[in-house]
Amino acid sequence: MDSSDDDRPLVKRKPNGVSKSNNRITKAVDKAMDKVAPSNGEVEPGVSIRNGPVEEMEVDEAPNGKAITNGKRKSRSSITNGKSYKEATTSEEDDDIPLSKRQKISKEAKVLSGSDSEMSDEPLIHAKKPPKVTAAQIGESEDSDVPIGEKLQKKKQQIEKTAEKQAKAIRLEEKKAAPAKRKAKKVESESDDDDVPLSRKSKATPARKKATNGVKEEESDDDDVPLSRKAAPAKKIKAKAEPSTPAKKAKKGIKQEEQTEQDLEAEAEEDQYRWWEDPTKGDGTKKWTTLEHNGVTFPPEFTPLPNNAKMLYDGKPVFMHKDAEEVSTFYGSMLNSTHNVENPTFNQNFFTDFRAILDKTGHAKDRDGNKVKITSFEKCDFRPIFEHYEAERAAKKAIPAAEKKAIKAAKDAAEAPYMYCTWDGRKQKVGNFRVEPPGLFRGRGEHPKTGKVKQRVLPEQITINIGKEANVPPPPPGHKWKEIKHDQEGTWLAMWQENINNAYKYVMLAANSDIKGQSDYNKFEKARELKKHIDRIRKDYRRDLKSEVMADRQRATAIYLIDQFALRAGNEKDKDEADTVGCCSLKYEHVTLKPPNKVIFDFLGKDSIRFYDEVEVDPQVFKNLKIFKKAPKTEGDEIFDRLTTSRLNNHLTSYMKGLTAKVFRTYNASWTMSRLLKEMKPNPNINEKVAEYNAANRQVAILCNHKRTVAASHGAQIEKMQRQIDGHRYNQWRCKQQMLNLDPKLKKKKGAEYFELPEGITQEWIREYQASEIETLKVKITKKFEKENEIRKANGEKEMKAKELEERLETVDELEKKFKKENKTGKIEAEGKGPSIEKLEAAIVKLQQRIENDKIKVEDKDNNKEVALGTSKINYIDPRLTVVFSKKFNVPIERFFSKTLREKFDWAMKSVDEDWEF
Template sequence: MFFAQMLDHEYTTKTVFRENFFQDWREEMTHEERSLIQVLDKCDFGEIHAMHKAKVEVRKNMSKEEKLALKEANQKIVDEYGFCMLDHHKERIGNFKIEPPGLFRGRGEHPKQGMLKKRIQPEDVIINCSKEACVPLPPAGHRWKEVRHDNTVTWLASWTENIQGSIKYIMLNANSKLKGEKDWEKYEVARKLKTCVESIRNQYLLDLKSKEMVTRQRAVALYFIDKLALRAGNEKEEGETADTVGCCSLRVEHITLHEQLDGSDCVVEFDFLGKDSIRYYNKVPVIKKVFKNLKLFLENKEPGDDLFDRLNTGLMNKHLSSLMPGLTAKVFRTYNASIVLQEQLKELTNKSDNEVEKLLSYNRANRAVAILCNHQRALPKTFEQSMANLQAKIDARKEKLALVKTELKQVKKEAKTKGSPDPKLQVLVERKKGAVQRCEEQLLKMEVQATDKEENKQVALGTSKLNYLDPRISVAWSKNMEVPVEKIYNKSQRDKFAWAIDMTELDFEF
């Protein structure tokens, strides 16, 4: 069933996905099934797929009454399980439902895609609550793995998933007081970096000439973390097979040095898998000192050897925290992302632009950040059709505009030939002028929308907007530009950033 309901998706055409699925499926089979079903390509999932599609259609075609009944049933579940008490205040829980079983997809070309995500049982779940709290009851016939009373963490329940062995959590909603405070603290730490970033940069530039190799390697790595917003790269958990790396774990094979490339000197070509198996590919001109050091680091090394063989993430983080309390590679990403957004907004937006043009400029500023942070997404399956539909609407609107302009011309001509002013014709001229203006505004809106869709087709704007950009920059911009904040943040995002949206200062500087 899991495989059949994904037949329309490109995942089921990928060799790795199919091999992993078939291996896990065979483990679930009986002895008789295993001897009979030996080749995935010979299996026909058509009937199960058709059944799944039929169920989807039934859900789509539900009556208003059925939809309302379903909505009310879901709301009852939210009312019962969707809240907790935090410091005597009722707080909404983020997502209180455990992910159901299915086939693992992962991001990018993940080597474990297609493996079976097993159903989580109550025996896998740790509950975290106050000692005096009433412990929620597990389903009948089951028991919790453990009941814990740890007030130093913010999660309410946790379990370990079987694919990567990572721990998953039930947390408070994004708009909870606790989450808002954590968010505010994160951006304030990044703002503190602004006060000392120049001295840190001066120091790592001096360290590029250090007599100690470890200091030189650390300086080059810090240069990359600062200038390219690379992640430091945490140690892989045991059993992790995805060959993902960060700055400190780069290998010789991940970079190529070019004395000259595309009209630039000292170019470093990066090609590696970053977080979530997303490919990072970039050609970056660097300063001569960095280039010379990289040549030195590459000497007498094989492709699989570490580029920074004297450095690891632990050493880098220890060094960063000595430069400024709370400083990590992520703080650099947050700082640089927010600074880039602020600078791009100043450069790209004009107060005289209309709202549609201002929003296009905002998305372009956001995209500059997403590109810096390598936030990519796969091209949506429906992209070509969606763009074709939009283009058809643009063409139809152009035809309508040409027609309305012709009508306006004719009415003006008629009014002119009359000699004396005709009130009825004057009213008609004004109406036609209004129709032309409306048509031009609608056409501009559609053309801007098409530009926006095309430019953002493979860039994920949401990740940086939610995790790396200080929301106060966007809120101050929206108030200054008289653009409703609802146009920038959707309902759940406004809940998450309620602490920033409530601010009144318009001259906020990150």
């Protein structure tokens, strides 16, 4: 390129106003940028170093000299008060249940209520201390001022260097093994040919043959064949020594009565279809041969509101068509969800749709039948509707347990036919067989359509996919299905199009089904395959970071950001879709450059959740981003204007078949986790091993940038945990006062300061705490009494009388009297059987241990408020790694996977042993 290019503007303005970079980057521009951000010639892996608002920093300037700010979009928290029909009718995991709902009555309550559990005859001061979770275990170090991302930078660099070494070793090993594989393949082919007639053998075997999926396979070594294709074919497992059926056992002289429960379980295991040992299953386009199912279930019809629960307009009740009234209940039933009902966009979208339905159904009427045209949202009063549904919710909670059980049993019986289908002769569980109920669309993040009405789905909108020979499930009376299909290439059972985003909704098999399991398996196998190519990919994109070709340099920079910071690739959006962004679709205003090498990302990511991060990048990447943002580019212009997601993925497939940008997230999470787990040493203490695993999970989530919005209840949960810590401190003080009660001379020995109230604990706080403890104890006793009565009733036994409850509640009265006496006299008498100074000192030590552990939990919870640990564990970390850890260190898998996840990852639990490696 000649020097005349040096003075040309870096970008050209297309007629439609979209900026487009030049094809090449001149040496003059490159050198000029080096003076601003010199490159050291190395590319160090970057890590996130900060989350949150940026203050007092140097920022890019727009051509007009004004600073470009990234504070246009604010983070928001997602609140969902009340459950949807779908949520209310499906089982839930308890991993994310708030602490406030899981918390049990503390043992200190027993001390205060006169229990001797804390004051037993055995001194507690000699008890072994519970394992203390170190800062390192939760991803921290003693230096709390250093951001955690910065602390993990060296760890990430070491892990990536190990990955590069292993990739070279894998390819070298496969190269050495290739001749032996070809020889074995030839021998196997010859042995299979022994029984073929000579006339058949004479025909030449073609060099290439057509695969089942229509793709031609070359006859060569399998160096580049994915691991999933190299695995051994499926084997039908049968017992060698013992016959498997009662009939065969009888023939062998074994009595059928001797067949134990363990024998039956073993037989069931033998007969189980182990699809993961047959990775070729499902590789073709035809997914099933026979398919039978019973269709879908619909949400209940709307029940009109009673006259005293009608919406008020301008202070007067109005009567509407049932379709319009149903829409009014969508809004009225969720007035407690302040996050939504105080959102102007939500209200505007709802009222627009509400008015459209009113116009369609003839508007509202007053008590006299006169038409009332609703035109003002401010005049609408939905409180009567809210109060009606609140009363219904309270009534449901008050239903006795036995009756709730009966209602659930009836519901389960009605849904039973829809819960399973028969797929190629095998019974498979169906996932979301319930059609979504109508309601208000909420979306996530700052979705522009939040508040719009989700219309009721009718059978006429639903397409059924089923086998040709199967009986088509009948639609509800008076209705018909939209269409019946026999799509053997599809894994869906039913589908319809929703009205908000015009997206298609599918009824699929459950997460623990063979098809879903195969999908997960293939995803993680694809990530495993990447590990032997990662060094070449990184070497190439590091080289292309300095390419003179603009498209190549943009592509290399994008791959760097995707690999190092787990950015999603990003796809083009329609006009009416949320303005979500990924790496390839980053715009000028989404990236702020902070010299010498810090980059601030601020954009709406997946699900309209704000992605905000400040990261350190390689100086060459920093320089490239300055080039990509160079004038005349301005707000609205794309940074990677010579790159699209499809072009990026096409480039990646040149390294490995099926490789796309999203595979990097799975690979980086799984590979990082495998390295962290491999470094762990054997430890007999299960609690410590669980803590180490959780710490590794957290590091993966941070390194791979798996984020979530801060839960609306986070502050309340932290406050409750802090209150619990203060409760421990107060009970320590009570123990010290009891010591003075036993021996007043201790005040002189230990000093008056030792017996003073802890900092922050006031007399007002004490009274509030005491009242809370009294109420907690009262609720606990009452609930226990009611539960025992329900069990008695269910078993046909005589219920306990109210007098029994009164006698039990005497404990509460005693505790209340004790507190009143202590507050009045200022003295606390020693409690428990045989109280002594030693026991009280032991209780103080035990409470201190709880304080320390709870402080770590508070700190850990606060640090994790924006880290999505579940996202990493469920979607990106290969579940086989968790299984290996569980088996290797003898930790129950239940400590890591809930019941739902154990069903989902059943294939992982049964397919590997402790020696398996990612």
